[in-house]
Structure formats: C-alpha cells, structure tokens
Amino acid sequence: MKKALALILMLVMVLSLAACGSSAAPAASSSSGTAAAAPETIKIGFVFPMSGTGAMAGRYSTHGADVLKEELGGVITVNGVDHPVEFIYADNEGSEEKTTNVYQKLIEEEGVIAIVGPDASKCALAAGPIAQNAGCPNVATFATNTAVTEVGNYIFRACFIDPFQGAVAAAYCEEQGYKTACIMFNNADAYSVGLKDAFIESFDGEVLGIEEYSGSDVKDYNVQLTKLAAQNPEVLLLPNLNVELGLQIQQARTAGLTCPIVCGDSADTPDVAKVAGAASDGVAYVSAFSAESTAPAAKAFVDAYVALYPDELPNSNAELTYEATKMVVWAIQNAATLDRDGVRDAIESIDGLELPSGSMTMVAETRNPSKGAVIMQYDAEGVTHYVATVNP
Amino acid sequence: MKKCLLLLKKFGPLLGSILFYALIMFLRREKILNGYYMQVLMFAGVNVMMTVSLNLVNGFTGQFCIGHAGFMSLGAYGSAVITTLLFKGTEFAAAAPIAVFLLGLLCGGIAAALVGVLIGVPSLKLKGDYLAIVTLAFGEIVRALLRLIQPIGGARGMIGIPNYANFGWIMFFVVLTLWLVRNLIYSPFGRAFIAIRDNEIAADAMGINTTRYKILSFCIAAFIAGVAGGLYAHVLSFIQPDSFSFTKSSDFLVYLYAGGSGSLTGSVIGAVLLTILPEMLRFLADWRLVLYALILVCVMLYRSEGLCGGKEVPFLRIKRESLYQEPLFGRRRASSEHEEGGQA
Numbered sequence: 090m091k092k093a094l095a096l097i098l099m100l101v102m103v104l105s106l107a108a109c110g111s112s113a114a115p116a117a118s119s120s121s122g123t124a125a126a127a128p129e130t131i132k133i134g135f136v137f138p139m140s141g142t143g144a145m146a147g148r149y150s151t152h153g154a155d156v157l158k159e160e161l162g163g164v165i166t167v168n169g170v171d172h173p174v175e176f177i178y179a180d181n182e183g184s185e186e187k188t189t190n191v192y193q194k195l196i197e198e199e200g201v202i203a204i205v206g207p208d209a210s211k212c213a214l215a216a217g218p219i220a221q222n223a224g225c226p227n228v229a230t231f232a233t234n235t236a237v238t239e240v241g242n243y244i245f246r247a248c249f250i251d252p253f254q255g256a257v258a259a260a261y262c263e264e265q266g267y268k269t270a271c272i273m274f275n276n277a278d279a280y281s282v283g284l285k286d287a288f289i290e291s292f293d294g295e296v297l298g299i300e301e302y303s304g305s306d307v308k309d310y311n312v313q314l315t316k317l318a319a320q321n322p323e324v325l326l327l328p329n330l331n332v333e334l335g336l337q338i339q340q341a342r343t344a345g346l347t348c349p350i351v352c353g354d355s356a357d358t359p360d361v362a363k364v365a366g367a368a369s370d371g372v373a374y375v376s377a378f379s380a381e382s383t384a385p386a387a388k389a390f391v392d393a394y395v396a397l398y399p400d401e402l403p404n405s406n407a408e409l410t411y412e413a414t415k416m417v418v419w420a421i422q423n424a425a426t427l428d429r430d431g432v433r434d435a436i437e438s439i440d441g442l443e444l445p446s447g448s449m450t451m452v453a454e455t456r457n458p459s460k461g462a463v464i465m466q467y468d469a470e471g472v473t474h475y476v477a478t479v480n481p
Numbered sequence: 482m483k484k485c486l487l488l489l490k491k492f493g494p495l496l497g498s499i500l501f502y503a504l505i506m507f508l509r510r511e512k513i514l515n516g517y518y519m520q521v522l523m524f525a526g527v528n529v530m531m532t533v534s535l536n537l538v539n540g541f542t543g544q545f546c547i548g549h550a551g552f553m554s555l556g557a558y559g560s561a562v563i564t565t566l567l568f569k570g571t572e573f574a575a576a577a578p579i580a581v582f583l584l585g586l587l588c589g590g591i592a593a594a595l596v597g598v599l600i601g602v603p604s605l606k607l608k609g610d611y612l613a614i615v616t617l618a619f620g621e622i623v624r625a626l627l628r629l630i631q632p633i634g635g636a637r638g639m640i641g642i643p644n645y646a647n648f649g650w651i652m653f654f655v656v657l658t659l660w661l662v663r664n665l666i667y668s669p670f671g672r673a674f675i676a677i678r679d680n681e682i683a684a685d686a687m688g689i690n691t692t693r694y695k696i697l698s699f700c701i702a703a704f705i706a707g708v709a710g711g712l713y714a715h716v717l718s719f720i721q722p723d724s725f726s727f728t729k730s731s732d733f734l735v736y737l738y739a740g741g742s743g744s745l746t747g748s749v750i751g752a753v754l755l756t757i758l759p760e761m762l763r764f765l766a767d768w769r770l771v772l773y774a775l776i777l778v779c780v781m782l783y784r785s786e787g788l789c790g791g792k793e794v795p796f797l798r799i800k801r802e803s804l805y806q807e808p809l810f811g812r813r814r815a816s817s818e819h820e821e822g823g824q825a
Contacts, residue, residue: 140770180769185724186524189717190760193517214640215719223516236640276628277723279637303625304723 128172131165131427133417134195135176135410136206136216138183142305142332145360146208146406150230151178153407154205156393157414165421172427174418181207185215192216196223203227203417203432208406210234210279217244226420226433228413231406233354234279238456243433245456247413248354248377248405251280255287255328257375257462257479258351262324264477265349268294271322273313273337275329276301284328284353297322305330310337314344324349331355335364342368349373357405362471370469378408378446379463379475390445412444416451494796498656505648519648520716521760526651527713528752530658532736533745534705539734540742541666542698543678544605545613548620549706549733552593554725555623556707557714558633560589561642564715566632569643582645586654586711593707594700596623601699606692608681620730627722638721639714646715654712658705659797663745665701667799674698678743739780741787745797750788 135154137147154176164171177199181188188207195201196219204220207213208231220227221241229237229246233254238244262270270292275281289296297320300313314337317325325348327337334356341350349371356374365372380391380402390411394403403411416436423438424431439451449460464476505522508514531553538546563585568574574581604615628636665671673694676684685691714720733752740751758776762769780788 139767178766179763180766182770185719185721186717190517190520190524193515193520194760194763197515197517211638211719211721211723214638214721215717218644218718234637236637240640277624277636279721282636303628304726 128170130173130175131421132175132177132199132201133414134199134201134204135178135414136181136188136191136195136204136212137178137208137410139178139180141183143183143209145358146231146331147180149358149404149406150206150208150410152394152398152401153403153410154178154414156390156397156403156407157411157418159397160393161418165418167422167424167427177201181212183209183212185212188212188216189219192219196220196225201225202421202427202429203436205410205413205417206230208232208409210237213237213244213246214240217241220244224433225429226417226436228416228436230409230413231354234283242437242456243429245416245436245451245458247409247416247458249460249462250457251283252287252290254353254375254462255284255289256291257464258284258326258328258353259288259292260479261373261375261464261477262326262351263293265324267324267349269297269320269322270294270324270326271298271300271317271320271346272296272326272328273300273302273310273317274327275304275333277304278330280353280355281328281330285326288326288328294323305332307333308336310340311344314341314346317341318345322346322348324351326351327356328353329355331358331361334361335369338365338372339368351375354405357465357473359401359404359471362467362473365471367469369467369471371466373464373466373476375479376463376465377405377460378403379465380473381475382445382463384445384447386443386447387445408445412446412449415444416442416449494660495656497796498652502649502652505652509648521757523646523648523651523716524713525753525756526648526655527709527716528733528736528756529655529749530709530712531706531733532740532748532752533658533662534702534709535733535737536742536745536748537662537665537674537698537702537705539737540744540748541671541678542674542695543681544695544699545610546616546699546702547613547734548616548618548623548727548730549702550725550727550729551616551620551623552597552703552706553710553713553729554627554720554722555593555596555703556586556589556710557720557725558589558627558639558710559592559707560585560711561639561714561720562633563588564645565639565642569641574643578643578645582650582715585715586708589711589714590704590707593710594704597700597703598696601696605695605699617727617730620725620727624722624725634721636722638719638724640719642714642718642720644715644718646712651712651716654708658708659745659749662705663797663799666745670694670697735777738787739777741790741792744787744789744791744793746792746794747787747789754788 137150138144139147158176161174163173165174179191179195181191195204203226205228210232213229213232214237217240221243227244231248232246233248233251235250238246272285274285298317300317302313325346327334327350334352338350352374354376357376362369391403416439419442420432420435424435437451437453441448441450447461449458452459462479465473466476467473535549538544564581568581600619604612633639673689676689677691677694681691736751736755739755741747759773762772765772
C-alpha cells in the first residue's frame with residue numbers, strides 16, 4: 090500500500106513536471122524578437138481568485154474576459170498581421186503569496202505581454218513590484234486602493250479608486266437630502282477602510298456612529314447593528330465585501346434599521362440580493378457600470394455576454410475585466426513596438442476609448458482611469474435598477 | 482581513515498547544503514530555473530523554518546500551539562519596522578544593507594521571542610486543549626492589534642519593504658535552523674522536552690521543571706518563527722495583518738502533521754512538498770485544489786504518523802554512541818578509550 094501511494098505521488102510529480110516543461114518551451118520562442126515570417130502568439134495573463142472566498146468574483150471576471158476572447162475570435166491584428174492570441178487564466182486563491190507566484194509564472198514562464206487583474210488591492214500591492222521590476226504592463230481590475238498604481242509606471246487600473254467611490258456615495262447621500270449617517274465597516278479590509286475614510290471626509294452631514302468588525306469570517310453583526318439602530322440615522326453606509334453584505338443587510342433590517350442603505354461597488358453581485366432576500370429592497374450602491382445602460386457600447390457588451398452565458402447578467406467584475414482586457418488589446422493594436430514597453434506606453438496614451446461604462450481616458454500621472462460612476466438600487470425581487478450617474 | 486570518515490560525517494551535511502546551493506544557483510544562471518521557481522523555493526524555505534519551529538513545540542515538547550502565524554507576523558512586522566521605517570533611504574542602509582537586514586531579522590526574532598515568553602508564562606501551566614485555545618486567541622489578538630497601529634499601515638498593510646531576502650539567505654537560515662534545532666534536541670534540554678512530551682507527570686517526578694522547559698521551547702520556537710516571518714516580509718515586500726490569519730497557522734499544522742510530527746526530516750519534506758505541490762498541479766486548473774486535498778487525505782489515511790513520522794535522515798540525527806565519541810579537535814575524554822575498544 091505504501092509503495093502504491095509512493096508510486097502515485099511520484100507519478101503526479103513527474104506528470105506535473107512534464108506539464109511545466111512543455112508549457113515553458115513555447116514561451117521562450119514567443120518572447121524573442123519580432124519574427125515576420127510566422128506571426129508570434131500574443132499571450133495575455135489573467136489573475137483571478139477561482140477558488141476561496143472570492144471565487145464568485147473570479148467566475149464573473151473570467152466570463153467577462155471570455156466575451157472579449159469571443160469578440161476577437163482568437164486573433165489580434167497588428168499592422169495588418171494577424172497574431173494568434175491566447176488568454177491564460179491563473180488562480181491566485183485570493184492570497185497575496187499565491188498572487189506573487191502566479192505573476193512570476195506568467196511573466197517568466199509563459200512570457201505574457203501584459204497581465205490583467207488581480208481584483209483585490211492587497212494582491213495587487215503584493216504582486217505589483219514583480220510586474221514593475223520585470224517591466225510587464227499590468228492592468229488591475231478591481232484594485233481600488235490608491236497605493237496600487239503608485240508602485241510604478243507599469244501598473245494601471247481599470248476601476249475608480251476608493252476615495253472617489255466614497256465621495257460618490259457621499260454626494261449621492263447629500264443629493265438625497267440625508268443629514269445623518271451611520272457606518273459599519275470591516276476593519277480588516279483595506280477596501281472597506283478606504284471607502285469609510287473617504288465617505289467621512291466628503292460627507293457634509295453628521296456621522297452619528299461608526300461600528301466595526303474584523304474579517305469575512307464574522308457572520309453575526311447584531312451587536313453592532315443594534316447599537317447603530319439606537320442612533321436612528323437617516324442612512325446606513327455598509328462599505329463591505331460582497332460575501333458579507335447579504336447577511337448584513339438582512340440583519341440590519343431585523344435590528345430595526347429602516348433607513349436607506351448605501352454600499353460600495355462590491356454589492357454588485359446577485360448573491361447579495363439572494364442572501365438578503367426581501368431585505369435588499371431599496372439598497373443602493375456605487376457601481377462602475379449598469380447593465381440597463383442604453384449606450385451602444387454597453388448594450389453590445391451585455392448582449393454578447395448574455396449570448397455566451399444565458400443564465401446571468403454581467404456584474405462589475407465581468408465588466409471591469411472586459412474593460413481592462415479591452416485596454417490591453419487596444420494597446421497591443423496601437424503599440425509602437427509589439428513588446429511590453431510598447432504596450433505600456435500605449436496604455437498610458439489611451440484617450441477617449443469607448444468602453445461599456447462610457448468614454449475612458451487614462452490619467453498618465455496617476456495611471457488611474459478617468460470615467461463616471463453610477464448609482465444602482467435593488468428592488469424587492471433582488472433586481473438592480475439604474476438610479477443616477479455621478480461624474481468626477 | 483577513521484578520522485577522515487568522522488570529518489566527513491561532521492561536515493558532510495554542510496558540504497551537501499553548499500553543493501545544493503551551488504546547483505540551484507547554476508541552474509538559475511543557465512536559465513533552467515526562472516524567477517517563478519526561485520520564488521516558490523523561497524516560500525518553501527520560509528515554510529520549512531516555520532514548520533521546524535512548530536515541530537519544536539508540537540512535535541518535540543508535546544504542546545499544542547495553533548497560533549504560530551502570530552509569531553510569524555510579529556517577526557515580519559518587527560523586522561520590517563527596522564528595515565523600512567527606521568533605515569529605508571538612509572545612508573547607512575545604502576552602505577550596509579546586509580547589516581540592516583540582519584539587524585531587522587534579529588529584532589523580529591527577539592520581538593516574537595519576548596511575546597512568546599509573555600504568552601508562555603501564564604499559559605504553559607495549562608495543558609492540552611486549553612493551551613491550544615490560548616495560542617489561537619493570541620494569534621487573533623496580534624492580528625487585531627496590528628490592524629490598529631497606523632504607522633505600520635494598519636489594515637492596509639506595509640508597502641515598500643526592501644526585498645533583501647534572496648534564495649541564498651533563506652537557504653542559510655534554513656540550514657542554520659535545522660542545525661540549531663537538531664543540536665538542541667539531542668542536548669539535555671531536548672531530552673527534557675521529549676520527556677515532557679512522552680509523560681509530563683513522569684518528567685516532573687524525575688525532577689524536570691516542566692513549566693520552565695515548556696516556556697524555553699516555546700520561546701525558541703517563537704524566535705525561529707519570528708526570523709522566518711522577517712524573511713517572508715523581505716521576500717514578499719508587502720505584508721498585511723490578514724496574511725497571518727488562522728488559515729496560515731493551520732497551513733503550518735498541515736505541513737507538520739503530513740510530514741510527521743517529531744521528525745525534522747518530516748518537517749522539511751512536508752513543508753517543501755506541500756508548498757510546491759499546489760504550484761505543480763496548476764495545469765489541472767479547477768481540479769488543482771481538489772487533487773491537493775485528496776493527496777493529503779491519502780497521506781493521512783495510509784500514513785497517519787506522517788510521511789516521515791518517527792524517522793530521521795542520518796545527518797539530522799545524532800546517534801547515542803556518537804555523543805561519547807572522541808571529539809575531532811581537542812582532547813579526548815577520559816572514558817572514551819574504553820568505549821572505542823568496545824566498538825572496534
């Protein structure tokens with residue numbers, strides 16, 4: 090038995106080594122020079138959590154990238170030459186350590202021309218220096234923390250940043266005439282803390298109470314919510330992660346908080362409404378994108394998405410991944426030279442690219458995109474509706 | 482001839498590790514090993530140190546610590562404070578980065594060891610499950626506290642830690658750790674640890690101050706974990722309190738028990754294999770973690786004592802008789818004359 094087990098283990102190791110070896114071979118050829126004879130394959134790396142707590146977001150992200158893959162039909166045309174294109178999806182398990190491993194693998198072994206992702210700020214912060222040092226352009230999808238693109242001039246992002254989102258939430262609350270607010274946030278999460286800080290800074294009304302909890306493994310928020318309910322605020326801000334929001338919304342209503350609830354863009358997952366049930370009625374959130382938008386680019390994207398995945402509507406993860414990939418693909422098509430540096434320069438020069446969320450311009454100094462945000466709202470059935478557009 | 486053999490036995494492992502390092506460096510220069518492999522190897526090295534230090538407490542002293550990532554985080558933050566907050570950008574750091582790095586690691590280790598004693602003194606009088614709960618709580622307290630301290634980044638974590646740690650340093654510290662822990666285990670201290678593990682009441686009756694030895698073992702383990710944490714911080718160059726959650730602690734427990742608790746060889750093999758395995762299985766895409774878990778289940782079912790439970794490779798073991806052998810340099814013991822006659 091022991092021997093059999095040892096044999097199986099050995100077999101697994103040998104097999105995986107072989108797999109590593111075979112994938113390493115073509116990488117060497119693709120990174121060397123620009124051969125005119127046979128158009129080289131262009132590889133784009135994708136880093137998402139496909140397992141762990143962020144697996145849901147990762148699934149939407151891959152679907153978003155799949156839409157563009159379908160659109161391209163396997164080729165990118167650069168200067169009249171058709172290059173086969175390959176999308177390489179890699180799982181980072183939502184852990185920063187694994188993200189750095191995946192980055193090394195994509196850059197060194199696969200020889201990708203650019204990396205799209207990851208979606209979490211902490212992962213982008215950990216792996217950013219690797220992309221920067223290797224000179225590989227990186228467009229983060231959902232990494233909203235300000236520090237992400239400050240790592241270096243090869244790091245871009247497709248989403249708006251935490252302060253902007255907090256400011257949008259605050260502006261929306263003021264527009265609605267709310268004078269007092271309460272906040273419950275996750276003190277273990279950079280996204281949550283960043284949003285909370287920006288909201289407090291830009292909100293003109295009074296923040297009556299702030300309660301905190303630690304980590305996504307918390308499932309019971311009744312103590313905090315009951316305390317906040319006693320304050321009787323006009324609006325409750327929940328700048329938290331999607332896996333937490335469903336329960337929070339439900340428990341907030343049970344705790345007697347009847348005021349409107351405003352969340353960050355993480356609320357843009359159908360699961361939030363599924364978990365919260367009827368309690369999700371009227372919950373508003375900041376979003377990069379509305380599937381109800383009537384802009385032609387947005388309509389085309391939603392139609393293409395639904396054609397590929399008939400059972401679901403694209404959310405922000407899917408849309409941002411699509412946009413980030415689109416930025417990279419546009420940069421590849423318009424790069425002065427077909428290499429990592431050329432692509433980097435091209436991404437930086439993006440000006441008025443038509444994306445589903447509207448026209449996007451890359452701000453060269455901060456490497457953040459300049460684009461609008463929308464406010465969305467859930468109804469009692471858990472369906473989202475477009476409410477307003479807020480521009481920077 | 483005999484002297485030669487003895488010399489080889491004494492310095493063979495050192496020679497072996499230098500050769501291994503040279504081989505890795507050669508493969509790296511020949512571009513057979515790329516940055517990806519090096520990075521995985523470095524994480525494997527850090528995990529070996531963590532597992533060995535956990536082995537000292539769980540495997541050799543028979544206590545049950547399940548908050549080991551807490552010590553790691555103290556070491557990581559302790560060393561990062563020295564290298565990043567105090568010295569980064571200073572002339573001294575530019576002139577002697579190695580000195581700053583080593584000072585950082587030392588401070589990280591000491592910080593972890595001090596807290597280890599602090600936790601150990603009240604809690605190591607407890608036994609079994611109760612200690613496990615205390616260490617679990619300790620890990621969570623450290624994590625919660627680190628989130629609150631703004632100068633070190635709070636929940637956002639610390640950015641821009643210089644990546645001083647390379648494969649050579651990690652290899653050096655792994656070998657040093659193994660050498661130290663091996664010698665410790667076969668010293669009277671180690672004997673006392675093992676006695677406590679095997680039967681605490683009997684050890685007490687034999688005159689071993691069990692609480693003192695437990696605290697000592699805990700403190701040394703915390704120090705090693707602190708240094709490992711420091712290395713981790715300088716590989717990743719970004720740390721965040723949540724990296725050192727209970728999940729991380731449980732990773733080390735898995736490495737330890739899959740490798741075989743109470744065996745240094747097991748700690749090395751367990752940590753290296755289980756760090757590399759998930760990376761090697763990447764070609765399986767979605768099925769990767771399923772197979773990884775399946776392999777773990779198989780190992781535990783068919784070898785519940787771990788891959789190397791109760792076994793040790795020769796150079797991580799000191800034979801009883803070799804304790805009485807003539808020393809290489811210096812005068813032979815008075816009684817060794819006798820012993821050698823018997824052996825020949």
